[in-house]
């Protein structure tokens with residue numbers, strides 16, 4: 005059972021000028037001193053105060069650019085000195101934490117692959133114990149809310165109270181336009197449990213391509229999230245990692261100009277039409293998720309029927325299911341014809357899927 009988190013409000017971190025959106029921007033990776041300083045210059049001219057750059061990069065394949073390492077921390081220190089920005093990077097081990105503390109990094113985040121690993125999370129929490137720097141925790145790569153919460157609990161138990169989260173979506177095997185499946189329902193579930201936790205979205209890693217950044221950033225704000233972490237590089241075409249999703253500082257300026265922040269106050273906004281629409285979007289996503297889970301089970305039943313030589317449709321069974329759904333639907337105030345129509349459509353799709361299995365396709 006989770007415990008409440010003991011938090012220092014983000015307004016007391018001295019990092020962000022509220023109201024939202026709070027912005028963290030900077031390159032996927034620190035590559036050269038010139039690239040880091042040039043990007044920071046462009047971003048500071050936009051009034052951005054918090055600079056990100058990956059120093060150690062978790063790459064899928066060995067041999068890709070795995071980050072410049074501690075050398076890059078000196079460049080981040082220069083960004084602080086030259087532009088007065090706060091600087092942050094990703095940590096994935098105790099050694100990374102010690103290096104960051106040594107070089108005066110202001111903020112660290114935990115990457116999605118690390119959040120998914122409780123051993124590493126504990127090691128990092130212990131290394132950060134009682135340090136005062138804010139820690140942002142990205143969602144784990146898989147949509148496991150408890151794993152995300154567990155990571156926050158480990159940090160909080162180590163005395164870290166300047167905590168926040170970053171939603172960057174989930175690994176999927178489905179064919180979708182984005183690099184990661186947004187899975188907003190998981191973010192909403194976390195927000196509902198910990199309404200005071202500062203909440204960032206990372207449209208860069210969620211979308212994986214510049215063309216999706218605006219719609220994803222807008223969606224995040226419409227759902228009431230407070231911040232955005234966006235990758236920005238002075239020359240994205242030659243970036244050593246994530247070239248397709250990075251914006252130049254001037255591209256970021258355009259994007260921020262197009263985003264509509266729908267608040268009077270966050271409270272007013274939550275009552276408004278956009279918030280209701282955003283809720284509907286999450287419910288629709290849940291419906292789709294439920295439909296695909298049902299379809300998976302239905303395919304297993306199809307396989308079972310095939311193995312045991314059972315016919316696909318037992319009419320009496322479906323009549324019973326439908327009658328029971330109509331009955332339950334009525335108790336929820338749902339129209340009988342509507343419930344029948346929906347469930348008959350679902351049943352038809354299931355029968356077709358099972359037919360394909362029996363037909364050996």
Ligand code: PEP
Nearest residue numbers: 058115116117142172209
């Ligand atoms: C990153 O922010 O550079 C990064 C590697 O992101 P993620 O952990 O979300 O993949």
Ligand code: MN
Nearest residue numbers: 032235245246
């Ligand atoms: Mn990246």
